Amino acid sequence: MSATGEVAAGRPGKGRRVILWRHGQTSWNVERRFQGSTDVPLTEAGISQARRAARLLAGLDPDAIIASDLQRAAHTAAELATLTGLEVMHDEALRETYAGVWQGLTHEEIIARFGEEYAAWKRGEPVRRGGGELETEVADRAAPVVLRHAEKLPEDGTLVVVSHGGTIRTTIGRLLGLEPPHWESLGGLTNCCWSVLGEGARGWRLLEHNAGTLPEPVLGDDD
Numbered sequence: 001m002s003a004t005g006e007v008a009a010g011r012p013g014k015g016r017r018v019i020l021w022r023h024g025q026t027s028w029n030v031e032r033r034f035q036g037s038t039d040v041p042l043t044e045a046g047i048s049q050a051r052r053a054a055r056l057l058a059g060l061d062p063d064a065i066i067a068s069d070l071q072r073a074a075h076t077a078a079e080l081a082t083l084t085g086l087e088v089m090h091d092e093a094l095r096e097t098y099a100g101v102w103q104g105l106t107h108e109e110i111i112a113r114f115g116e117e118y119a120a121w122k123r124g125e126p127v128r129r130g131g132g133e134l135e136t137e138v139a140d141r142a143a144p145v146v147l148r149h150a151e152k153l154p155e156d157g158t159l160v161v162v163s164h165g166g167t168i169r170t171t172i173g174r175l176l177g178l179e180p181p182h183w184e185s186l187g188g189l190t191n192c193c194w195s196v197l198g199e200g201a202r203g204w205r206l207l208e209h210n211a212g213t214l215p216e217p218v219l220g221d222d223d
Contacts, residue, residue, distance in 0.1 A: 015198055015199035016154075016157050017156075017199070017207075018150055018161060018204075019194050019195075020146075020195045020196075021057065021161065022164065022193060023072040023076040023163075023164060024049040024050040027043055029046075031106060033106050034106075035072075035103065036097055036103040036130075036132065037095050037098045041071050041072060042072050046191065047079075050192055051079050053080075056214055057160060060214070061084075062158045064160070065086050066146075067161070067162035070095055073163055093141040093145045096165070096166055096167055097170075099133070100128070100132040101130040138170045143171045147175070165188050168195065169188070172195060172206065176197075176205075186209065189210050
């Protein structure tokens, strides 16, 4: 793999780059309902978020866009495709975690009905939330898709992955080689914010997390 140079607005110096972009706001986000694989559309605010973020990300001159086929991610990706002229490749493997009976419940309802299960998940234990998928199973399906498309990039190419908060976190954890109990330490993504992974001499590196502005150059000797 190529060493990653300084990251600035526009093309990176060397090394491939993967931008993992969370979809815009939905009504269930506002209500704090667990969406999972439920196909919830964007709100008007979510559409505006996607358009604003797309204008920024288009400035990075991406080479490819892949997205979850759920409409909140597909619509978000379409805003970037309109500006770049790129075709969006949809893949159901990039969907959010299936969470069984948790889906559609508010945060408070989940705590009230499944408090022990929720607490175990937050402690980093392998939990099938609502009888659904394990986080490792989400990474098993999503991370290979990201890697497969990243491998098709030119040496200094950029891939935009439009997905969901949980799926993005597990994918980042897997690509960075973190142990699953530590994936939660990455924290969540705000609607229509993104994280950036860069190709380095020892594998993938986390360059930006939960960003809403274009990357700035790394100044100093700790790169």
